[in-house]
Amino acid sequence: xxxxxxxxxxxxxxxxxxxxxxxxxxxxxxxxxxxxxxxxxxxxxxxxxxxxxxxxxxxxxxxxxxxxxxxxxxxxxxxxxxxxxxxxxxxxxxxxxxxxxxxxxxxxxxxxxxxxxxxxxxxxxxxxxxxxxxxxxxxxxxxxxxxxxxxxxxxxxxxxxxxxxxxxxxxxxxxxxxxxxxxxxxxxxxxxxxxxxxxxxxxxxxxxxxxxxxxxxxxxxxxxxxxxxxxxxxxxxxxxxxxxxxxxxxxxxxxxxxxx
Amino acid sequence: xxxxxxxxxxxxxxxxxxxxxxxxxxxxxxxxxxxxxxxxxxxxxxxxxxxxxxxxxxxxxxxxxxxxxxxxxxxxxxxxxxxxxxxxxxxxxxxxxxxxxxxxxxxxxxxxxxxxxxxxxxxxxxxxxxxxxxxxxxxxxxxxxxxxxxxxxxxxxxxxxxxxxxxxxxxxxxxxxxxxxxxxxxxxxxxxxxxxxxxxxxxxxxxxxxxxxxxxxxxxxxxxxxxxxxxxxxxxxxxxxxxxxxxxxxxxxxxxxxxxxxxxxxxxxxxxxx
Numbered sequence: 001x002x003x004x005x006x007x008x009x010x011x012x013x014x015x016x017x018x019x020x021x022x023x024x025x026x027x028x029x030x031x032x033x034x035x036x037x038x039x040x041x042x043x044x045x046x047x048x049x050x051x052x053x054x055x056x057x058x059x060x061x062x063x064x065x066x067x068x069x070x071x072x073x074x075x076x077x078x079x080x081x082x083x084x085x086x087x088x089x090x091x092x093x094x095x096x097x098x099x100x101x102x103x104x105x106x107x108x109x110x111x112x113x114x115x116x117x118x119x120x121x122x123x124x125x126x127x128x129x130x131x132x133x134x135x136x137x138x139x140x141x142x143x144x145x146x147x148x149x150x151x152x153x154x155x156x157x158x159x160x161x162x163x164x165x166x167x168x169x170x171x172x173x174x175x176x177x178x179x180x181x182x183x184x185x186x187x188x189x190x191x192x193x194x195x196x197x198x199x200x201x202x203x204x205x206x207x208x209x210x211x212x213x214x215x216x217x218x219x220x221x222x223x224x225x226x227x228x229x230x231x232x233x234x235x236x237x238x239x240x241x242x243x244x245x246x247x248x249x250x251x252x253x254x255x256x257x258x259x260x
Numbered sequence: 261x262x263x264x265x266x267x268x269x270x271x272x273x274x275x276x277x278x279x280x281x282x283x284x285x286x287x288x289x290x291x292x293x294x295x296x297x298x299x300x301x302x303x304x305x306x307x308x309x310x311x312x313x314x315x316x317x318x319x320x321x322x323x324x325x326x327x328x329x330x331x332x333x334x335x336x337x338x339x340x341x342x343x344x345x346x347x348x349x350x351x352x353x354x355x356x357x358x359x360x361x362x363x364x365x366x367x368x369x370x371x372x373x374x375x376x377x378x379x380x381x382x383x384x385x386x387x388x389x390x391x392x393x394x395x396x397x398x399x400x401x402x403x404x405x406x407x408x409x410x411x412x413x414x415x416x417x418x419x420x421x422x423x424x425x426x427x428x429x430x431x432x433x434x435x436x437x438x439x440x441x442x443x444x445x446x447x448x449x450x451x452x453x454x455x456x457x458x459x460x461x462x463x464x465x466x467x468x469x470x471x472x473x474x475x476x477x478x479x480x481x482x483x484x485x486x487x488x489x490x491x492x493x494x495x496x497x498x499x500x501x502x503x504x505x506x507x508x509x510x511x512x513x514x515x516x517x518x519x520x521x522x523x524x525x526x527x528x529x530x531x532x533x534x
Contacts, residue, residue: 025272025275026272046358047357047358050357050358050360050361050388051357051390054357054360054387054388055357055388055389055390058387059389081408083405083408121393124393124394124397124449125393125448128448128449128452128453129448131452132447132448132451132452132478133448136476136478137472137473137476139476140472140475140476161475196468199468200465200468203464203465203467203468203484203485204464204465205513205516206464206485206486206487206509206513207331207463207464207465207485207486209282209508209509209512209513210330210331210464210485210486210505210509211328211330211331212278212282212512213282213286213330213486213505213508213509213512214329214330214331214505215330216279216282216283216286216508217286217501217504217505220283220286220287
C-alpha cells in the first residue's frame with residue numbers, strides 16, 4: 001500500500017489530537033485544553049462555512065441574484081426554475097430579522113421569525129407526532145391475547161407490554177398516594193424501568209467501546225513504519241510535555257501554597 | 261496514601277487495563293475466533309433488501325458526523341454493499357449538515373467504486389438541505405422539488421436512477437442511519453406520509469429508545485451500534501471493520517463484567533466493616 005504525504009500529515013494530526021484529548025484520562029492539562037478548543041473552534045468554523053456554501057449561497061443568494069438579473073433583462077445561462085422567484089425574499093427578510101438579536105433596541109423584531117418557525121413547526125408536527133408516537137404506540141398494548149394466528153409467545157409478549165405500560169404509567173401517577181395496590185403496581189413499574197435502564201447502560205458501554213476501538217485501531221495502524229511511527233513518537237512527546245508541565249506547576253506550587 | 265490518591269491510582273489501573281484489553285485483541289485479531297450470530301431485528305432488514313426485485317429504488321438517509329463515524333460507517337457500508345450487490349437503485353441523502361461533506365459522499369463513492377456502480381445510474385447523492393422534517397415532507401410529495409439537483413449540480417429529473425420515482429412513496433425501502441434525532445423525524449414524517457417500509461440504524465446509546473417502534477411495526481428492523489453492523493457483515497458474508505472490532509469489544513466486555521463484580525464485592529465488604 002502506498003501512503004501519500006497528505007495521508008501521513010493527516011495521520012500525524014489525528015494522532016496528535018487524539019492523544020491530546022486522551023491525556024484527560026491522566027488529568028486535566030493544557031494539552032487537553034488545546035485539543036478541546038481546537039475541536040470546538042474547528043466545528044464552529046466548519047458549521048458556518050457549511051451553512052454558507054451548502055445553504056445560504058446556493059439556495060438563497062444565487063437564485064435571488066438570477067431572479068433580479070432576469071428582471072433587469074440580463075441573459076441567463078439557463079431559464080429560471082420554479083423555485084427561483086421573488087418569494088425567496090421572505091426567508092431572506094426572516095433571516096435578517098433573526099440577526100437583530102444582536103441589537104438590544106431592535107431585538108424584538110426577531111420574534112416575528114421565531115413566531116413563524118414555531119407556528120409552522122407546530123402545525124406540521126402536532127398531528128403527525130400524535131399519530132406516530134401516541135396512537136401507533138398504543139396499538140401493541142391493545143392487541144388481542146388469543147386468536148387463530150396468535151401463538152402462546154405472542155400472548156406472553158402482549159401481556160408483558162400491557163403490564164409494563166400500565167405499571168410504569170401508574171408509577172408516574174402522582175395524584176394518588178403510593179400505598180396498597182397502587183404501591184405494588186408501581187413497584188412492577190420500577191422493575192420494568194430498571195430492566196430498561198440496564199439495557200440502555202449495556203448499549204451505552206458498547207457504544208463508547210466502539211468509539212475507543214475505532215480510535216485504537218487507527219492508532220495501532222498509524223504506529224507503523226508507513227506513517228513514520230506517528231503514534232509512538234507522539235505518545236512519547238505528549239507524555240514528555242505533560243510531565244514537564246507537571247514539574248513546572250509543582251515548582252510554582254510551594255509559593256502559592258505559602259499564601260494559603 | 262490518602263483515600264483520594266488510592267482512588268486516582270485505581271482509576272489509572274482500570275484505564276490501563278481497558279487500554280490493554282483493546283490493543284492486544286486489535287494487534288492479535290487474526291488469532292481470535294468468534295461465533296457468527298445475527299439477531300431477528302437486524303435480519304429483518306437483510307431479508308427485506310434480499311426480497312426486493314432488481315432495479316427497485318431505495319433511499320438511505322445518512323445522518324451522522326465524524327464523531328460517530330467509527331460506530332456507524334461500517335453499518336452503512338455493509339447496507340450499501342448489500343443494496344449494490346442486489347442491483348438496487350440507491351438515493352443517498354442527509355438531513356444533518358455535518359454529514360453532508362465527508363461522510364455521505366465518501367461512503368457512497370467508496371462503496372460504489374468497489375461495487376463498480378455508476379453515479380446517476382445506479383445511485384445518486386443529494387446535497388444537504390436545511391429543514392429536516394420539511395425536507396422529508398417534501399420527499400413524500402415530490403422528490404424533485406426537494407432535490408432538483410444532486411451534489412454535483414446535475415439535474416435529478418434527467419437521471420436514470422430516478423426513473424419511475426416521484427416521491428418516497430415509490431421507494432421500496434427507506435433506511436435512516438443516525439446519531440441524533442433523524443430516526444424520530446423519519447418515523448414521524450417519512451413513515452407517516454410515505455408509508456414505505458422503514459429501517460433504522462443508530463448508535464448503541466440510542467438503540468433502546470427505538471425498540472417500541474419495532475413492536476408497533478413502524479420500524480421494519482433496527483441496527484443498534486457496531487454489534488449490529490458486525491451481524492450484517494456476517495449476513496452479507498463480507499466481514500470487515502465491524503466484525504474485527506467485535507473481538508476487542510468482547511474482551512473489554514468481559515473485563516468490565518469482572519470489574520463490576522470486583523467493585524460490588526469491595527462495596528459489600530466495606531459495608532459490612534462499617
